[in-house]
Amino acid sequence: MGQQQLLLLVIALAVVGIAIVVGFTMFHNAADAAQIDTVSQECTGLAVRAQAYYLTPAYRGGGGNTFSGLTLTRVAPASANFPAGQTEDGIYEIQVQPQTVTITGTPKRPSAAARVVTAVVTSSLITLTVAD
Numbered sequence: 554m555g556q557q558q559l560l561l562l563v564i565a566l567a568v569v570g571i572a573i574v575v576g577f578t579m580f581h582n583a584a585d586a587a588q589i590d591t592v593s594q595e596c597t598g599l600a601v602r603a604q605a606y607y608l609t610p611a612y613r614g615g616g617g618n619t620f621s622g623l624t625l626t627r628v629a630p631a632s633a634n635f636p637a638g639q640t641e642d643g644i645y646e647i648q649v650q651p652q653t654v655t656i657t658g659t660p661k662r663p664s665a666a667a668r669v670v671t672a673v674v675t676s677s678l679i680t681l682t683v684a685d
Contacts, residue, residue: 585665
């Protein structure tokens with residue numbers, strides 16, 4: 554009877570250990586996915602601000618139907634905790650052309666950093682892609 558109880562104890566410990574490892578893996582995957590989703594949301598917000606700049610007349614401080622003059626500090630200003638173009642979850646870069654803006658967001662978690670989010674903005678369209 555002692556050997557059966559010892560065997561059951563070893564099997565139970567193995568099952569619990571496997572469950573813990575699977576739980577850690579699921580947690581890290583979910584954390585990466587959440588950060589990628591947040592960076593996607595933030596890129597979309599920056600894209601909307603870029604479109605607002607485009608549509609605002611030049612005499613009111615906007616682009617007057619051009620993205621020329623748009624800067625990162627205009628769409629992603631610095632906060633008390635982060636410099637311009639950074640948030641808790643991502644680092645953002647902007648490339649401006651007269652009729653197109655490309656916003657690139659990189660997640661800060663090292664395991665999610667390869668999943669770069671790119672938003673291509675025109676006067677009437679925002680295209681968001683996430684690199685695999």
